[in-house]
């Protein structure tokens with residue numbers, strides 16, 4: 272069966288090449304006849320016309336072909352151990368703040384924490400270590416400067432580019448947006464050039480990092496060669512500690528952890544490590560339930576927080592389905608697309624012939640298009656939903672689960688921590704293809720494809736001090752109970 276599958280894939284995916292080889296074989300069996308036919312049609316006029324036409328077509332194709340976009344380098348914020356928030360500390364703090372949360376809420380939060388897939392080493396900002404938490408503007412600014420500057424320092428330290436080489440800057444952070452915005456804070460810190468184009472995205476949830484990649488791609492494809500874009504993706508938590516008792520609003524306290532990532536994208540392949548492939552964005556905000564799925568609001572007591580719907584994982588699953596309806600045809604090999612088309616046709620024929628029962632549509636095997644998957648580490652429920660929906664193995668989702676375990680839900684930067692995991696494990700090879708999937712408030716689902724040009728030369732990065740301990744066995748309670 273496996274052999275049959277492999278033969279089917281080789282034949283369908285290389286159909287044109289095989290057909291051309293067959294035609295060539297037939298023609299070459301009678302070389303005299305072929306030469307005579309060619310002589311009959313080729314005159315100097317024919318040859319000149321063909322050459323001019325070919326040159327014209329080649330020029331048109333070159334002009335229409337979009338400029339390539341590359342990931343030159345990326346860097347992530349690596350929190351120091353002093354920011355750790357082990358369960359025991361969370362429990363102790365919750366008990367020491369009885370005026371903030373009641374016993375039932377404490378018990379619920381701890382239960383969720385234990386089952387969330389987060390480990391004991393995830394980190395929270397300084398503000399959360401105070402009792403009561405310091406939700407001031409000053410605390411948010413301190414956290415912003417720490418995580419953003421660390422990530423940007425890291426990406427510059429790893430690449431040959433300097434702040435003077437940056438032409439466009441995109442910063443995304445959903446919940447906290449000060450004035451002046453983070454984009455200006457980065458310009459100020461790194462003394463970027465006055466003509467730098469800077470953009471700040473806010474309120475776009477955990478999907479905003481890949482939204483930024485899509486925006487950078489669009490800009491780079493129409494910019495002069497050698498244009499460089501710096502993207503910074505983060506979530507600033509300090510002001511967001513929820514102090515009420517509503518379960519759906521307590522969940523973010525349990526899941527979100529500090530983090531940030533920076534990427535340099537360019538339309539020059541010089542020194543690039545990944546080539547950017549397809550980028551597909553799906554926005555399902557037109558559906559009321561999707562729009563309210565991740566919602567910032569006040570509870571009945573006036574405490575501000577983010578309400579996460581119980582249906583979030585299911586909503587993510589539906590958004591992913593719509594997303595892959597557009598993304599799949601762009602990335603899947605012909606063999607998988609043919610199987611989808613056949614099952615679709617079967618279903619239609621069955622419907623038309625009035626037969627009862629439904630033909631299940633073939634679920635394409637995305638492992639034929641990608642070697643690696645970076646699924647937003649939104650929570651155990653989110654990763655479970657995507658793994659199940661795409662039919663992925665435990666190995667395929669290891670980077671996501673381990674990132675959730677070590678760093679928590681770091682929002683839009685999580686997919687970069689996952690890429691760093693794969694590289695730190697030495698699993699990324701030249702030519703490997705990566706699929707990044709993110710979800711976020713809106714509701715948004717984004718897919719981005721990359722192809723590795725040059726794997727990381729070392730395992731330095733956010734995993735440097737712990738990669739030898741990963742993958743860890745996840746406690747059963749967090750999987751099946």
Ligand SMILES: CC(C)(COP(=O)(O)OP(=O)(O)OC[C@H]1O[C@@H](n2cnc3c(N)ncnc32)[C@H](O)[C@@H]1OP(=O)(O)O)[C@@H](O)C(=O)NCCC(=O)NCCSC(=O)CC(=O)O
Pocket residue numbers: 383386387388475476477478518519520522526565579580581582583584648649650651652653680682710711712752
């Ligand atoms: C939180 C979980 C780990 C809990 O998993 P469990 O296996 O324990 O089972 P479970 O789902 O039945 O939940 C256990 C208990 O928590 C309650 N519960 C779960 N989710 C809840 C919610 N959103 N609101 C209120 N209660 C909730 C259940 O009712 C149940 O209560 P009882 O036991 O009383 O019946 C999982 O549900 C999960 O990962 N959910 C998705 C988390 C999520 O929304 N992540 C996305 C973050 S937003 C994001 O990343 C994007 C963005 O911000 O833009």
